Amino acid sequence: MGRISSAFQLLKRQNKKGLIPFIAAGDPSPRVTVAIMRTLVEHGADLIELGIPFSDPVADGPIIQRASERAVAQGISLRNVLQMVERFRQSDTRTPVILMGYLNPIEVFGYEEFAEAAAAAGVDGAIIVDMPPEEAGLLNQRLRHKRIDQIFLIAPTTTGQRIEIIAEITSGFLYYVSVKGVTGGKGADIAEVNKKLALVRQKSDLPVAVGFGIKDAESAARIADCCDAVIVGSALVEKIHDAGAKKEDISADIGSFISPVRRALDKAASRAMN
């Protein structure tokens, strides 16, 4: 079993909700990315999403756009991101790492080469935002062959029939985009999310993580009841950028951001138990 499935099984056994922080690789500087990943794990991250910088991040709001631009400006490539994962793996062999990004850097890298290099570096999953299942056949094959989970998104506009197609091709977990919009936008309508996720649960046994619009302990707690894990992206990326602009060691800032989210999720989980 892969690290992602193991992580979700463990969460289930412990009756916990997963916390999946997203950070932009290479922002504010490539030197600190691995340290940030370790800090996130120390403060309760169960899985980590690492953003591959891309010049044209069409699904992202301003915060992640700017982070991506800064990383691109520093010349951070997909190969560099894989090296970061490799370094992270030297001290952490348990926490799943999922690369998230856009297809073009992978196209240029080559599907087979990417699958091989990612597996060798210790990558567990890939979310390629602009690659729907219809276009994913060949890359999906290559990733499966290397036991890397390709995680697809489900959106508020996704029909029941498409949920089946997506669940069929996805492994690891399903990523539910809680709002119609880009990352870092307005919060989700919980009733809508609940309704849609009930449909997703009917169609698939995979764990479901919810992302987009979750920015703090409160919004995480509100969404936690209806899913297995929450993804926190833009708010964290902003925190890292603001703190990183002032000093080198930002572990305390990351801790003070992520720990309350962890506590809120744990509280929500225990509340649900009782």
Add this chain to the structure above:
Amino acid sequence: MSETSVLPGINEPRQGQTPDEHGHFGVYGGRFVAETLIEPLNELTKACEKYMQDKEFLAEFAHDLKTFVGRPSPLYHAQRWSGKVAGAQIFLKREDLNHTGAHKINNTVGQVLLAKRMGKTRIIAETGAGQHGVATATVAARMGLQCVVYMGAEDIQRQAVNVFRMKLLGAEVVEVTSGSKTLKDAMNEAMRDWVSNVDDTFYIIGTVAGPHPYPVLVRDLQTIIGREAREQCLETTGKLPDTVIACVGGGSNAIGLFYPFIDDSPVRLIGVEAGGSGINTGQHAAPLAAGRPGVLHGNRTYLMEDEHGQIMQTHSISAGLDYPGVGPEHAWLKDSGRVEYVTINDVEALAAFHELTRTEGIMPALESSHALAHASKIATDMGKDEMIVVNLSGRGDKDIQTVAAIEGITL
């Protein structure tokens, strides 16, 4: 001209040219977008399938092209210029005479009719030079629809007149400050808007790029250019042209002109990309000549990208060609060899701009000037009884500030 030639839309399917159900032209095209947009694209595809065959819709489109756009546009024999070039006879397809001054309006007139039928109340668009933005603001005004146009901060500086035109037409022009602050970033921002407002918003893409069905939809709305031109050639000279030339940015005026000639195998088709400061300088906008296949803005096509897959900055004297990608059907036509793609640099295009203005009294857009420059290049080696058709895709009024600035003149 017969009545059928202004009836747009229905293109006979050709072997290998109509994309598959997912919009693939060979390995190109497709639908590389975030999941949220898949359903809206499915809805648009269904609407296209329904209305592009619907007699009432096509009649309304034909009527608007005739009475609002001013079609058919003439095919003009540039006799004096042909004489100076001393070779083939050059004919100009006068898309510059359309309402709003370019071929762009053919597409927006059609798409806004679709938007109406789909019940959308808000129109968005991206624009580079501002021509597509103006053409979109125009049809939105006419239909009484809300209109938002995304435009790069750089382009807003370069094309102040078109920005004001859009505002006069009631559109909101949103300045895009991300990335390279040009057309590609405006398109990113328009897609972000669409994903956030899918319920009431119709995205009018201005060229034959983007996710399926846009490359097919825009092509089918623009083929009116080629169908008219083909018939006008036969009418005037009794034969088909020997060569057909158009400039290629995203490629909508080129595909619109080329498409009806594709099965006429003796007709040579040439697309002209922006060579900028020269291909060897890297400062250009010629993905077909110097790029390689990749994925951007919802489709796989030739792109200008670096070794890591980051999209590169482009350069062209003409804002309308300043784009790092190209429509997927062009990528396919390049690989298949049916269309030749060449480049013309800034200096050559500027010379052609002046040449046509002084010789024929027609001021061409800097985009179209690329096609004109290539026509004059090859015409000299052709016989006097041979015929070239050039798409004069837009008029040059919008470019006079650019031309003046290059020549150090303050207006």
